[in-house]
Amino acid sequence: MASDRTPPRLYARGMSTSIAPVTTPLGGPSLPQERRLETAIPGPRSQELLARKAEAVAAGVGHTVPIAAVAAGGGVVVDADGNSLIDLGSGIAVTTVGNAHPKVVEAIAAQAAQLTHTCFMISPYESYVEVAETLNRLTPGDHAKKSALFNSGAEAVENAVKIARKFTGKQAVVAFDHAYHGRTNLTMALTAKSMPYKSGFGPFAAEVYRVPASYPFRDGLSGQDAAARAISMIEKQVGADNLAAVIIEPIQGEGGFVVPADGFLPAVVEWCRANDVVFIADEVQSGFARTGAMFASEHFGIVPDLITTAKGIAGGMPLAAVTGRADIMDATHTGGLGGTYGGNPVACAAALAAMDAFENDGLIERAQEIETLLTGRLREIAASDPRIGEVRGRGAMIAAEFVDPETGAPDAALTGAVAKACIAAGVIVLTCGTYGNVIRFLPPLSIGDDLLAEGLDVLAEALGTV
Known part of the structure; x- marks a missing residue:
């Protein structure tokens, strides 16, 4: 890990020396494929970068996850504080092939x-x-x-x-x-x-x-x-x-x-x-x-x-x-x-x-496997929680729409609270929807089944506590 005196711009270099090599599915950097929280999110180093962002970057450029990302691959994003978050967003469907894919x-x-x-x-x-x-x-x-x-x-x-x-x-x-x-x-x-x-x-x-x-x-x-x-x-x-x-x-x-x-x-x-x-x-x-x-x-x-x-x-x-x-x-x-x-x-x-x-490389088939895993677990959660009005999507593009169970009206407040709780627990999820009441799941196709399952467990726990 970089010392406390290491300038923020060198955090990525400092982080790279402390990450043990682990093979990830379907390519990507050799990062441990685990959810790991060394600090609360955001940690102190991430807070430093976010403070600099507030001073240097236009206010209209927001962010969803309050971390300073330094590495990513397989199904995780690692921040400057050593936290490893499960990635269910893929940078909004950009790193579909996997972050830093070797090819x-x-x-x-x-x-x-x-x-x-x-x-x-x-x-x-x-x-x-x-x-x-x-x-x-x-x-x-x-x-x-x-x-x-x-x-x-x-x-x-x-x-x-x-x-x-x-x-x-x-x-x-x-x-x-x-x-x-x-x-x-x-x-x-x-x-x-x-x-x-x-x-x-x-x-x-x-x-x-x-x-x-x-x-x-x-x-x-x-x-x-x-x-x-x-x-x-x-x-x-x-x-x-x-x-x-x-x-x-x-x-x-x-x-x-x-x-x-x-x-x-x-x-x-x-x-x-x-x-x-x-x-x-x-x-x-x-x-x-x-x-x-x-x-x-x-x-x-x-x-x-x-x-x-x-x-x-x-x-x-x-x-x-x-x-x-x-x-x-x-x-x-x-x-x-x-x-x-x-x-x-x-x-x-x-x-x-x-x-x-x-x-x-079998990525179309992998997306189909991810669909089965995501929809199966989400529908299992929805069966016991009527606040999930619908689970829908195709492949690794799946969503859960949150509603008031009495009226069916969109519940944006619940959606935001669940997403915030997931992120705090080390799982990156994104919201969407005209009414702001949808959580979307866009994992990289390089993610492993165990991380997907753990990410959905965190979602279920968050839903149960909100």
């Missing part, structure tokens, strides 16, 4: 030693092309596809809308209730929830319309009925002749991990195809093995015209993409797409390594 680390180091940047729009390089080729192959559908690379999920969504508008010559875009698509001006307009994502940041981009999504737990509608409701509103309030694109997350993320009723997405896609409207699947959070399929769209039998990806694509490096029908992707004039850092060579190298792992 990703090796690829990053090799590429960084060769070149770190030329800008693909200035001097192209093979890794960008290879990422595009891989995305064209892996995304749903066997039609001709092309891709363009960007930096973040919001940037990918914004460019997907640009492409759809250019292709159709129309301007209107339809998004859905409970949607989250990003924090840029256009993507804030697409996002449904005001606080904290939109409040006070308007005016927002024009020609964005919102219709109800399928939320079976709350609306009780079949997929066909929910689709008919949405389509009727689109036809009456927007009109197909004005509509460039419909965008939706196949499984809604920040809105509460809402899984639409069977038949909802296919009916919306069918209507889009019949009316020359581009259907965009936002798979930023749900893509790359997260849901027990390479992409969540596969669960519903749909083939998007365009698909946006980011988060898990590059094992923690910033990268995003729009992939879709070649004729749509080619509608934009030369120079209309791009960006200085989009498709950075180091990020591309990481993505190729991560996608290789997703495809060849």
Whole structure:
């Protein structure tokens, strides 16, 4: 452990000398795979960093877990005080392949030693092309596809809308209730929830319309009925002749991990195809093995015209993409797409390594195993606690919605208290949902069964004491 005089920036170096090597499942740093609390959370060193953060970082940049992270791998995150927390968040579905996965680390180091940047729009390089080729192959559908690379999920969504508008010559875009698509001006307009994502940041981009999504737990509608409701509103309030694109997350993320009723997405896609409207699947959070399929769209039998990806694509490096029908992707004039850092060579190298792992290391199957473990234990807890209104999700993208057992009304206070208690006990969980009443489980696919079970035991204990 670093001495008390070690500057905070060296905590990670000090920590590394005190961690015994232990093999972790599916790769990652050799960290002991255990929940371990050396101090209360936050410990003194974490408190020092948080104090510095308060002085140096804009107040609008919040944090969920009050620690100073110094290492992560397998299913744990280690802080500067020596605490080892079970990771059920994956940095919001980013480290799906596992934090510091050996293939990703090796690829990053090799590429960084060769070149770190030329800008693909200035001097192209093979890794960008290879990422595009891989995305064209892996995304749903066997039609001709092309891709363009960007930096973040919001940037990918914004460019997907640009492409759809250019292709159709129309301007209107339809998004859905409970949607989250990003924090840029256009993507804030697409996002449904005001606080904290939109409040006070308007005016927002024009020609964005919102219709109800399928939320079976709350609306009780079949997929066909929910689709008919949405389509009727689109036809009456927007009109197909004005509509460039419909965008939706196949499984809604920040809105509460809402899984639409069977038949909802296919009916919306069918209507889009019949009316020359581009259907965009936002798979930023749900893509790359997260849901027990390479992409969540596969669960519903749909083939998007365009698909946006980011988060898990590059094992923690910033990268995003729009992939879709070649004729749509080619509608934009030369120079209309791009960006200085989009498709950075180091990020591309990481993505190729991560996608290789997703495809060849059994991670899709691992996500399916995690689904069985998570849903089984959560439903067992829910059977004896009516405050859990529903357990839902796919793969390693599972949620529990908390409600007032008498009325079924969302219970955000309970949700926040349970999440806070879990974090204090050394388990990282994240909340979400339009009503703030959902705890989501996004473990890295490198986590072991024992840590998953222990994390859920902590959740059950927290629920019993709140």
